[in-house]
Amino acid sequence: MGSQSDWQTMHHAATLLEQLGVAHETRIVSAHRTPRRMIDYAETAKSRGIRVIIAGAGGAAHLPGMTASLTDLPVLGVPVESAALKGQDSLLSIVQMPAGVPVGTLAIGRAGAVNAGLLAASILALSDPKLAARLAAYRKRQTAEVAQHPAHAPAHGAPGAGAH
Numbered sequence: 001m002g003s004q005s006d007w008q009t010m011h012h013a014a015t016l017l018e019q020l021g022v023a024h025e026t027r028i029v030s031a032h033r034t035p036r037r038m039i040d041y042a043e044t045a046k047s048r049g050i051r052v053i054i055a056g057a058g059g060a061a062h063l064p065g066m067t068a069s070l071t072d073l074p075v076l077g078v079p080v081e082s083a084a085l086k087g088q089d090s091l092l093s094i095v096q097m098p099a100g101v102p103v104g105t106l107a108i109g110r111a112g113a114v115n116a117g118l119l120a121a122s123i124l125a126l127s128d129p130k131l132a133a134r135l136a137a138y139r140k141r142q143t144a145e146v147a148q149h150p151a152h153a154p155a156h157g158a159p160g161a162g163a164h
Contacts, residue, residue, distance in 0.1 A: 001080070002030045002057040009080045010056040012110050016117030020134050022124060025050075031062035038063065042070035052120040055103075056113065058082045061093035064103045076119055077103040078112040 001010045010026070017024045029038045045053060053071065055064035056078035064077030079090030087108035095105045104119065106112035118135075125132035 001026070001028055001055070002032075002059075002061075002063045004028060006056050006058060006080045009109055009113050010054075010078065012113035013054050013056070013078065013117040013120075016114055017121065020117075020121050020131065020138060022117075022121055022131065029063065029067075031057070031066045032060070038066060039070060042067045045071055046073055052076065052123050054078060054113075054116045054120055056080050056116075057094070058087065058090045059093075061090040064094050064105075065097050065101060068097065068101050068103045074120075074123060075103050076116045077105045078116050079105070079108045081109045 001007060006028075007026075014024060014026055027041060028034075029041050031038050042053075050073060052074045053067055054076045055067050057063035058080035059082050061077070061079060064075055068075040077094035079087045079094055081087035082089055091105070091108050094103055097103045106116045106119070121131060121135050125135050
């Protein structure tokens with residue numbers, strides 16, 4: 001992530017990866033304030049065994065794109081919600097990568113972080129049958145947790161209510 005304040009969003013990705021038993025690391029790597037750290041991180045990621053990078057950033061959100069320019073690993077960008085523009089600035093920054101430097105761009109904020117974790121796990125599960133089984137079980141539990149009817153509503157609607 002680009003800064004400590006991004007952890008408020010990015011911890012959702014880490015939590016999801018922990019739930020699925022996916023080894024991961026978390027780092028603060030700013031494209032603007034720690035560019036040498038960013039370059040070192042991106043250039044050594046593959047040799048250190050990293051297979052997918054989730055990069056969350058707010059504001060100008062250069063971290064995902066700059067990271068993608070320095071590695072051939074898949075990079076998933078999470079736009080972090082900003083105070084001024086509610087993350088739209090981050091989303092537009094990440095999604096406008098030029099042809100040849102791909103960044104998979106997720107939704108703004110918590111949903112994007114959770115989905116980045118799921119997408120990273122899905123990518124890794126292509127070559128890890130045990131992870132694929134854990135991911136399938138997670139999705140099955142998620143489906144089972146969805147209520148069929150809203151709380152405090154009759155199961156079949158009010159008598160004579162017409163079409164459902």
